[in-house]
Structures are given as structure tokens and as C-alpha cells.
Amino acid sequence: MAHLGTSYSSYTTFLNQADGYWAVDLAALNSSGVTGNAILATNTENDGTRYLNVSIFAEGLTPDQTHAQHVHGLFDDNGDPVDSVTPGLAQDSDGDGIVEVLEGVPSYGDVLLPLVSPEGGEMPMTDFNGQLSFIQSYDLGDDSNFFSPVTGADYTGDDILPLALREIVLHGMEVPGNIGIDGPGIDEVDGNQEGYVGILPAAAGEIEQIDRAQALDMLEDQIAGASDSFVFGAGDDTFDAGAGNDTLRGGAGNDTLSGGGDGDRLFGDNGNDVLSGGEGNDLVVGGAGDDRLMGDAGADQLIGQSGNDQLSGGALADMLLGGDGDDFLNGGFGFDRMTGGDGADRFFHAGVAGHGTDWVQDFDDEDADLLVWGGGTATQDRFQVNYAQTEGAGDDTAEAFVIDSSSGQILWALVDGADEAIRVQAGGQVFEIA
Known part of the structure; x- marks a missing residue:
């Protein structure tokens, strides 16, 4: 069994084959208002590699901020693990109403495992609603994963076991002015801060053992809660957000x-991404790479950006922007607006009435742009070009209207097209029609 990729679908697969399951009910610290939970699972692959997989979902965090999160643990004087607990105001030793990191350490212990992306060590970031969704896999035999950024101590995968004695802590919250006391030692909140304090504990919970059915139920709830926003890290991710106004970032x-x-x-x-908006009025942005974008x-609005992209608008009136690269733009059914951008771009029409008329903003024969006919075999005389000024086009140059002479349908309207040599690709042939 391949170990976890950073997606809910792969996490579901892992849970169905894992051999151990744990959960965390995250409780708010320092009146942060944070709620959430975490699922942990382990399994050993055929080659003997043992993985710990973690999925965290939390709400009520500071929006658009990175939030440190860790597995913490305590040891007795003999180095044996002892039970970690969630700190409360009883641990507020300086009496300022805030439990700071070092005040909480006697309760939950040092950091044993920073919950970051193993590839780049990135901490997760909340979305604009203060929601955090995080999925990662850790090789328990790779000691480089286990260390404390607080004390600088090094640990091993064995040190976080048994998980039922450990604690997960999420950090980072907004602090109003004049909160805290500047006492002896290091204070995260000393009365001088105002705004986001990244190290301050915001939520914590003790790890408790559960069964597979409970883990799968919790994961369903996480998926439902995270449908509004999900940010993926490095890796090839697969995710279907389902219903809702969703924001997905592939990384x-x-x-x-x-x-x-x-x-x-x-x-x-x-990366070379495949992005599908599904039903609804969507914004789909490819980024760097050779992407396939579908509006459905x-x-x-589809934006390819850099790379040789394929854009397909689907039904209704869409806006397609190819960006840099040699792009293929298919508006789909409806009256669409298309801009190829730099590169040799191709603008597709299915040759049927439902496809509508597509307006092409920047057709340029010097860039080797082509109109692509999808209506079957055709010759040069199938196409007629009429020229006319269009009110609001913003230029004195006439537009070129490419018409299917058989049906009379306007296929493409090329803005300022009167200055361009117009070529059509039909099947394996390319011919100039104007």
C-alpha cells in the first residue's frame, strides 16, 4: 500500500488499511475560540516502513496566517514517556490571564514532531475565514522529522510513542494591546504586543485511541467542514470538494x-494540473505548468497563466485567458470571450449552433494563432469573412467575423481582425481564409 498523499481521498484509503487509530478533540486555549479535531493513523508498508498520518481541521484561527502545530510529549527522570495534559489557567504562573508556551510545557512537554510539510518544512496557513485543513504523512523511521524548534533537542520516531500519552498543540492568535505582564524570563505576551503572536498556544488536545469506524466518521466531518477551503502542499493531489463555495489551492x-x-x-x-470548476460560476487559475482547465x-473565468494550457469553458458564457505559452482555448457552449496571450494559440469551435459565437480579443497571425474547426471535414470555401466596426471595441480597426457559409452561423468574432491573416485548421489541414 502506497503511503498517504496530501488529499482526503488518499487519507480515506489509508484509514481503511491502517492498523492503529487515534483522535484529538482540540480545545481553545487563551480564549481563542478555536475549535477542531485531529485524526492520527499508523500502518506498516510491505518494505517495513512505518508511517504516521495526520489530518487536522480547525476553525476560528487567525485568518491568512501561518500556524505552527506540533505533537508534544513528556518524559520522567528515567526517560520513559508520561501522560501529557492540556494546560489551564492554573498553569498561568505570571497571572496575566494568558497561558504561554513555556508555562504550558510542564503540562504537555517539549515539541517532539513539528507538523509541517516534510518536503519543505512549511507550516500550514489558514484561509480568509480562519479555517485550517492539514494532511501529512511522516516516516517514523526518519529521525529528521523529530526535533524541537523550542529547545533544539533531537528526538526519534520512538519518542512520540505511545501516542495515547501525547498532545497536539496549535499556535498563533491575535492579542489585543495591554495584555500580558513583562515578568522575569521570556514572555510571549508582555503587554507590548498588539496583533498576531505566532508562538502563543491557541488550541490543544490529548491524543486518545479510537477505532476505524470512528476515524472514518471523523474524516467525513472534516471533509464536510473543509469544503469551503483547502490548501495542499507539495505532491500530486487529488481532491473533489463537492457542494459549496470552495477555494482550493494545489500548491x-x-x-x-x-x-x-x-x-x-x-x-x-x-505543476501540470487538471482543474475542474464543476457546476456554478467558477474562477479557475492554472498557474505555472501545462494545465488543463475546465469550467463545466x-x-x-479560466486563466491559464504560464505554460501550454488547455482551457474549456463548458456551458454558458465564459471568459478564457490563456496567458504565456501555446494554449488551446475552447469556449464550449455559449457566447464566450477568449484571449490567447503570448504564444501560438488555437481557438476551437465545435461547428454546431449551441457553441455560439466566440469573441477572440487578440488573434495575431504573427504569433501563428489558428482557428480550429471541430465540425468535421471542411475546405477553404466553407468559411466566409465579413468585416465591420463594432461599437465599444475601442479601436478604429474593423472586427473580422468568421462565418460558416453552410449554416450562416458566426463562429468567431476577431477583435481588430481586419489587420490579420486568418488561418483555419480543419482536420489535418491548415488554410488561409483571409
Whole structure:
């Protein structure tokens, strides 16, 4: 069994084959208002590699901020693990109403495992609603994963076991002015801060053992809660957000993301991504790489950015922006607006009435742009070009209207097209029609 990728679908697969399950009910610290939970699972692969997989979902955190999160643990004088507990105001030794990191350490212990992306060590970031969704896999035999950024101590995978004695802590919260006391030692909150304090504990919970059915039920709740926003890290991610107004960021890697129903925002970021908006009026942005973008049903905006991208609007009136690279733009059914950007771009029409008339903003014969006919075999005389000024086009140059002479349908309207040599690709042939 391959170990976990950073997606809910792969986490579900892992849970169905794991051999141990644990959960954390995250309780708010320092009146942060944070709620959430975590699922942990372990399994050993055929080659003997043992993995710990963690999925965390939390709400009520500070929006658009990175939030440190760790597995903490305590040891007795003999180095044996002892039970970690969630700190309370009884641990507020300086009496300022805030339990700071070092005040909490006697309760939950040192950091044993920073919950970050193993590839780059990135801490997760909340979305604009203060929601955090995090999925990662850790090789328990790779000691480089286990260390404390607080004390600088090094640990091993064995040190976090047994998990039922350990604690997860999430950090980072907004602090109003004049909160805290400047006492002896290091104070995260000393009365001088105002705003976001990244190290301050915001939520914590003790790890408790559960069974597979409980883990799968918790994961279903996480998926439902995270449908509004999900940020993936490095790796090839696959995720279908389902219903809701979703925001998905693929991060690095070749991602396959679907927004599902309603109005979604999908960002592929780096990599060769496949992004599908689903039903609703969606924004789909490819980022760097050779991406495939699909708007599906709805009035969508597709932006390829850099790379040789394929853009397909689907039903209704869409806006397609290819960006840099040699792009293929298919508006789909409806009256669409398309801009190829730099590169040799191709603008597709299916040759049927439902496809509508597509307006092409920047057709340029010097860039080797082509109109692509999808209506079957055709010759040069199938196409007629009429020229006319269009009110509001913003230029004295006439537009070129490419017409199917058989049906009379206007296929493409090329803005300022009167200055361009117009070529059509039909089947394996390319011919100039104007």
C-alpha cells in the first residue's frame, strides 16, 4: 500500500488499511475560540516502513496566517514517556490571564514532531475565514522529522510513542494591546504586543485511541467542514470538494482538483494540473505548468497563466485567458470571450449552433494563432469573412467575423481582425481564409 498523499481521498484509503487509530478533540486555549479535531493513523508498508498520518481541521484561527502545530510529549527522570495534559489557567504562573508556551510545557512537554510539510518544512496557513485543513504523512523511521524548534533537542520516531500519552498543540492568535505582564524570563505576551503572536498556544488536545469506524466518521466531518477551503502542499493531489463555495489551492505538484457544485475558486499553482470548476460560476487559475482547465456548467473565468494550457469553458458564457505559452482555448457552449496571450494559440469551435459565437480579443497571425474547426471535414470555401466596426471595441480597426457559409452561423468574432491573416485548421489541414 502506497503511503498517504496530501488529499482526503488518499487519507480515506489509508484509514481503511491502517492498523492503529487515534483522535484529538482540540480545545481553545487563551480564549481563542478555536475549535477542531485531529485524526492520527499508523500502518506498516510491505518494505517495513512505518508511517504516521495526520489530518487536522480547525476553525476560528487567525485568518491568512501561518500556524505552527506540533505533537508534544513528556518524559520522567528515567526517560520513559508520561501522560501529557492540556494546560489551564492554573498553569498561568505570571497571572496575566494568558497561558504561554513555556508555562504550558510542564503540562504537555517539549515539541517532539513539528507538523509541517516534510518536503519543505512549511507550516500550514489558514484561509480568509480562519479555517485550517492539514494532511501529512511522516516516516517514523526518519529521525529528521523529530526535533524541537523550542529547545533544539533531537528526538526519534520512538519518542512520540505511545501516542495515547501525547498532545497536539496549535499556535498563533491575535492579542489585543495591554495584555500580558513583562515578568522575569521570556514572555510571549508582555503587554507590548498588539496583533498576531505566532508562538502563543491557541488550541490543544490529548491524543486518545479510537477505532476505524470512528476515524472514518471523523474524516467525513472534516471533509464536510473543509469544503469551503483547502490548501495542499507539495505532491500530486487529488481532491473533489463537492457542494459549496470552495477555494482550493494545489500548491506544487501535478494536481487534480474539482470544485464540485456552486461557485468555486481553484488555483493549480506550480505543476501540470487538471482543474475542474464543476457546476456554478467558477474562477479557475492554472498557474505555472501545462494545465488543463475546465469550467463545466456556469459562467466561468479560466486563466491559464504560464505554460501550454488547455482551457474549456463548458456551458454558458465564459471568459478564457490563456496567458504565456501555446494554449488551446475552447469556449464550449455559449457566447464566450477568449484571449490567447503570448504564444501560438488555437481557438476551437465545435461547428454546431449551441457553441455560439466566440469573441477572440487578440488573434495575431504573427504569433501563428489558428482557428480550429471541430465540425468535421471542411475546405477553404466553407468559411466566409465579413468585416465591420463594432461599437465599444475601442479601436478604429474593423472586427473580422468568421462565418460558416453552410449554416450562416458566426463562429468567431476577431477583435481588430481586419489587420490579420486568418488561418483555419480543419482536420489535418491548415488554410488561409483571409
